[in-house]
Amino acid sequence: MYNILHNSKSGMSASQSKMDIISNNIVNANSTGYKRLEMDFQELITETLYKDSYPTNSLKSLTGTGVRASNEFRNFEQGSLRNTDIKSNLAIDGEGFFRIIRNDGSYAYTRNGEFNIDSLGKLVDDSGNILEVNFENGYSYDNSNLTKESLSINNQGEVFSNNIKVGNINLYTSTGENDFISIGGSLYSPKDITNIRKSNNTNILQGYIEMSNVNMQKEMTDMIIIQRAFQFNSKGIQAADDMWSMVNNLQSR
Secondary structure, three states: OHHHHHHHHHHHHHHHHHHHHHHHHHHOOOOOOOOOEEOOEEEOOEEEOOOOOOOOOOOOOEEEOOEEEOOOEEOOOOOOEEEOOOOOEEEEEOOOEEEEEOOOOOEEEEOOOEOEEOOOOOEEOOOOOEEOOEEOOOOOOOOOOOOOOOEEEOOOOEEEEOOEEEEEOOEEEEOOOOOEEEEEOOEEEEOOOOOEEEOOOOEEEEOEEEOOOOOHHHHHHHHHHHHHHHHHHHHHHHHHHHHHHHHHHHHHO
């Protein structure tokens, strides 16, 4: 009965962790560039029932010891692209991330291309982080005169101001999966051992943004399944409690 309590407790805890992931995805279903969180379940070790205190004579009699939630990870599958007709909005069609310069000078990466042109002629996100543009021919944000009317960006990421090329927007990716960790605000930071490289087979679409890749039908289905799993595990605790009550009643007679 101790095993029943422990197994049911671990199942309820894992189900709650999964429910938190699902809730987070649903809340961010309409967040631009959001990548849904996923989580798996892992079976804990099994133990044999071939013991002196157990009524079995089979060496193959085993019992589980519960389940645990695996570490959460991001699904970077591309979301749908939406036309905004705003020249400063950019969407990545394919792999890769925009690289932005944060207020403290550090780099971060994002798929959220909902940029705007600020009063200084810089492409910035909602938090004021600056989109990295690799300027050339002496141009910079200070003298390229980028405005909503003059800005033009082609599929290769070449940046033009009044039809004059001033630089390029590079996209970045990594050699492995799940090499980026979320730091909030649709921003990601590479892990310490991540090998960042340029992504060359990707298009940039001006006037578009990438929507969340959350599938509401899948999230709602998963929520129902997890709710049923939680209820099933709670039944295990209730069954163990009923068994203890029966034992106590027998001893008291």
